[in-house]
Amino acid sequence: MTQSLSGKAVTGARIFDGHAWHEGKALLVGQDGHIEAIVAEADIPPALDRVALSGGLLVPGFVDLQVNGGGGVLLNEQPTREGIAAICRAHAKFGTTALLPTLITDRPELTVRAIAAGTEATRAGVPGFLGLHIEGPHISLARKGVHEPSHIRPMQAEDFDRLVAAVSAMPVVMTTLAPEVVPPETITRLSAAGVVVSLGHSDAGCDTARQGAEAGARLVTHLFNAMSGLGHREPGMVGNALDCGALHVGLIADGFHVDPVAIGIALRAKRGPGHIFLVTDAMSPTGTDMTSFRLNGREIFRRDGRLTLADGTLAGADIDMLSSVTFMHRRIGLPLSEALRMASLYPARAVGQDRRIGHLQPGAEASMLHLGDDLALRSVWIRGTELEPSGH
Structure with a gap:
């Protein structure tokens, strides 16, 4: 009982x-x-x-700031209060007690529907619902990953207003954007209005990324993935993520998105007070035996611990938060206490919710x-x- x-x-x-x-x-x-x-x-x-x-x-309990789906439901395909509740239930089975259902780049009307669903979920007190993560569509085509290119576009006034209006409707509204697509002054205005800005899906150089952080961005979305890499003459998005102490940095710890050697290097290199924290980037198969699903009309296959398009492009992750903690502890060798913080305290702190959750x-x-x-x-x-x- x-x-x-x-x-x-x-x-x-x-x-x-x-x-x-x-x-x-x-x-x-x-x-x-x-x-x-x-x-x-x-x-x-x-x-x-x-x-x-x-x-x-x-x-x-674990806090996951990037959850595209679970329990057979993908937020892009079911942007409703019931869809959100199903995603939260699926991830609670793996220890996640607070999460941000995440809408991947899509049509503007999908963003409208997702925000309406998040508003209803907040009013209904859906267990585990922390708010929404709107990932895109204001990102770099060069670093689109699995995002549908036809939906990627610059930010318009109505996009800005939609995000800002959502802030009063739920605890957390987070958006991933590319700093070469959305100018610093817009990032400043979003941040000042209460939107949590994360930098990601970006081909920006280190200086442009730093300007985004100085303008008010607080997070970086899935380190190493869909971003300009660390070079010895151009440190890129990765370099800024690790060097900028104010940034909190998400990491997918499934052994596929980031090699364990790179994870270890990043952990040793990250300047504080910001920390690297865990995200799952989970899709609808989490908690099910599904072998494939569809996103924006494209089939995504589940094989050998990976989710990919037919061409092999990674499409989210086939992992849960408890497995991520176990991976960081047993495979990477972190003390259990630090692996637990990466899944609870650090993400809660990243979105300003650490007074009430994460500890x-x-x-x-x-x-x-x-x-x-x-x-x-x-x-x-x-x-x-x-x-x-x-x-x-």
Whole structure:
């Protein structure tokens, strides 16, 4: 049976609060589904009911800022509240408790429909819905990736107004754009209005990319992919992403989009206070046995852990966030605590939501996971309410 943690003390697991580990402690959850304290078990208030976990780890729920689809649903194909809810449900099964459904470059009317759906999802309190990521269409044709070239275009006044109006309708509105396509003054105006601007799908040189960051862009979309590379005379988008401390940088950790050697180099090179964080860039097959699907009328194939067009172009990723964390810990060799931060605290911080999600300190939502010592997922809670049956 599922259970609510509201007004209860959770015991029996090592607790990672997003910053440090706690042994032999209890997590206290208030009636409002927010964390009140982490205390010694001897200090649990007598009036509180206890939820005893059988060992394992209690960690922050994952935050994914780039989720094109899941559970058989692609946002571009089903831009509705129901579509958003299905995507959120699919990724909750892999530990993601907050996400940005992502609309890939499409017709203007699809953006209108996606924003309307996001507005409805916010009003309905869809569990796990954090806002929208509008990826394109104001990007570079030279670095389009899987984006349909016929829909790529400059930003018009109505595009700007549409994004800004959405800011008041949902917690996060994020857009990926190319700084050589959208001028710095427009980036400044978007940022000032509350739109989270990410640089990506860009062939810009390092100086142009830096101007975009100085104008107000805060993130970089899927490092190394669909961007100008790091050269010794022209550092490109990659060079700016790693050198600019203010930028938070997304990374797809599936072993296909970025080679493990390049991941290690990037982690060592990234200047702070911004961090590299994990995104899945997941498509509709996540959580299903689908072998193909369609995007903008083109068939995309699922084979050997990859999603590709017929010509081999990567088309999103066939990975979930828990697998990404496991990859970073076991394959790249990061301490588990840092791999967990890359999937929770760092992305929450990147979009200014780290007061309420991404960690388990007092005041945060009790959105968290119970993992086994082997990192197998046992339970998922969003704001103190369990979404999946307990496995303990």
